[in-house]
Amino acid sequence: MAYPDENTLRKVTEGDEQAFAALYNYYRTPAMRFTTSLLKDEEEAENMVQDVFIKIWVKRTHIKPDYNFNSYLFTCLRNMAFDHFKKLEKSEQLRKHYMEAMKVGDEEEKEEGERRINMVIAAVDSLSVKRKQILRLNIEEGKSYQEIAEFLLISKNTVKNQLVKAKQILREKVDFAAAY
Numbered sequence: 001m002a003y004p005d006e007n008t009l010r011k012v013t014e015g016d017e018q019a020f021a022a023l024y025n026y027y028r029t030p031a032m033r034f035t036t037s038l039l040k041d042e043e044e045a046e047n048m049v050q051d052v053f054i055k056i057w058v059k060r061t062h063i064k065p066d067y068n069f070n071s072y073l074f075t076c077l078r079n080m081a082f083d084h085f086k087k088l089e090k091s092e093q094l095r096k097h098y099m100e101a102m103k104v105g106d107e108e109e110k111e112e113g114e115r116r117i118n119m120v121i122a123a124v125d126s127l128s129v130k131r132k133q134i135l136r137l138n139i140e141e142g143k144s145y146q147e148i149a150e151f152l153l154i155s156k157n158t159v160k161n162q163l164v165k166a167k168q169i170l171r172e173k174v175d176f177a178a179a180y
Contacts, residue, residue, distance in 0.1 A: 009065035012056075020060070024053050027073055034074060038081040048084065052076050116174070123173035131166040134159055 004023050011019035028049065035045035052073070056063070063069070124132060137143045137151065138159075145163075149156040 004069065006065040009063060009069055013060050013063050013065060015060065020057060023069075027070075031073065031077060035077050035081060038078070039084065044084070048077065048080050052080060119174050120170065123170045126173065127166055127169060131162050131169075134162045135166045138163055 004026055008019050008023060012023055031049045031052070032042075032045055035048050036042050039045050039048070055076070056073070063072075124135065127135065134148055134152070137148045138145075143151070145156045145159045148154075148159045152159070
């Protein structure tokens with residue numbers, strides 16, 4: 001087909017599908033070359049060219065046959081490509097923001113864990129020497145009440161009472177510190 005004239009464009013505005021097909025066939029290759037040169041992605045360029053022609057068909061009644069259709073088409077393609085780049089940039093920014101938020105969240109969780117560990121250590125250090133020893137034998141070494149009693153030469157009941165008091169003190173101090 002020769003360069004689309006005003007008559008072809010007028011037929012397109014009136015809904016002539018053959019005239020539109022001729023218009024599409026004439027501009028498809030140069031539009032693809034132009035869009036591919038912008039996007040560097042042939043598949044995305046193909047989608048964009050088709051989208052632009054669909055929009056042209058939908059808004060065909062607004063086409064001015066006496067205006068430069070060539071300029072109109074390539075301006076539409078350029079604008080759509082720029083919009084595409086803006087979306088990609090925004091998507092990349094969102095992804096980076098999300099990844100940063102995840103890192104901050106991990107760091108905050110790590111800091112919170114360290115803070116709680118330090119509170120427990122401080123609370124354990126505040127216990128009497130005997131309670132601290134009984135607690136460590138039970139928790140760190142996994143010894144039973146009977147084993148601790150035999151090791152320290154005290155009654156099993158004393159071990160139990162000292163552990164109950166030690167855990168109560170720890171709970172109170174850690175809960176109190178966590179509240180502030």
